[in-house]
Amino acid sequence: MADETEHFMSLGLPDPSDSFDAWSDEGYAVIKQKSDDSRKETGKRLKRTFSQVEACKLIGRSESFLKGKGLNDEVSPSNLPRYTLKRINELRDQTGTRYKRPSNVEPLVLAMAKLKGGVGNSTICVHLAHYFALHGLKVLIADFDLQCSASTIASGMNPDEAYEVEETIYSVLRDDPTRMKNIIKLTYFENVHLAPCNSLMQSLEFELAEQMSKPDAEWPQDENGEPISVYDRALIALDSVKAHYDVILIDCPPALGTITLNALTAADGMINTIRPSPLDRTSFATFNASLASMYEAIPNSLRYYRILINQMVRSRAAEKEDAIVRHIYGNYVVRNNIVDSSEIQGAPEDMSTLYDRMKPVKSVQAYKRALESMDLVFGEIFQDLKTLWAMEAEAYDNG
Ligand SMILES: Nc1ncnc2c1ncn2[C@@H]1O[C@H](COP(=O)(O)OP(=O)(O)O)[C@@H](O)[C@H]1O
Ligand SMILES: [Mg+2]
Structure with a gap:
């Protein structure tokens, strides 16, 4: 058998392992250029x-x-x-026209959870955060996804260059959940704060497993000096900052490990994004089975749950899928869908959202259509929250 070098040579290409480092540098250089462009001469990204x-x-x-x-x-x-x-x-x-969450109800911690990558979870997470803030809410994005896309879009920077390890959610979850308030950053969007992660997050799953195998005396401790279980890190971290926000959005990784369990333990709301495709639906069924066993293992229950269909296209196949999803999951599915749009696809590349950008990447018509579909979907979710909070406030008032 030919060795690997010969194998690559035979396809007319050199061994790619010599290039990975340089490719990484080149990739970062492109992101840096984008973020420098968005800051122009002021050195600071202008707010919309x-x-x-x-x-x-x-x-x-x-x-x-x-x-x-x-x-x-x-x-x-x-x-x-x-x-x-x-x-x-x-x-x-x-x-007196600003919506105010009733003072006697809790903020909502919403896990944007999924099993499958590439469904648009991070994109939607940041767009939803911007939508909420535009409508007067205070929002925190907690980025638990090792792809760091939410951190990139929400900060407009490459999180590997922008943040030291102790400024990231990785160090909070691994070493000290009581430090959460120290890592939160303001962003270019008013009232949207970010608890960022960067690519170091990739080793967290492994490191938490390693901690678990050690005596609990070696785990991080809470303010009373008690060891904090690896599953409760996010709960302790988010509880310590929750009072400053109306909604905390957790961008979860595409896997069902300790990090997602942390998110679900901390969250009392969940949104699952799927695309209208049989493959997504199949993986979602698997995800549901895992959720069933996770919710047996963790003590909390959900105040809010929705399924959101993203990247809807006008085709018979997609419409059939849409109908199947709605048949199975009924009223849990948000009534409107987010359309598949090059304008939305351009958002991460541009390190902004449709709500921030104000202008189309290519087509005014496509931009308007994409924005309209997001406004409808997020408007439904916002209305749900208002209804939920009003009901909770009333129940609280009635004792
Ligand atoms: N509605 C949409 N229309 C077009 N492209 C989309 C849409 N939603 C997401 N995308 C694109 O799909 C890709 C995956 O999105 P991302 O948010 O990173 O997914 P995930 O977090 O689920 O892995 C990105 O390139 C993103 O720009
Ligand atoms: Mg993601």
């Missing part, structure tokens, strides 16, 4: 601003509400007033 009409709509007032009041933060090159989300939230607070 809104036109007067958009601002009035977000505040929940008629289009003339802001006219002539001079409350804008800046003007556009064509001398039109522009408003930041910070200002819009202040005006919402002043006019």
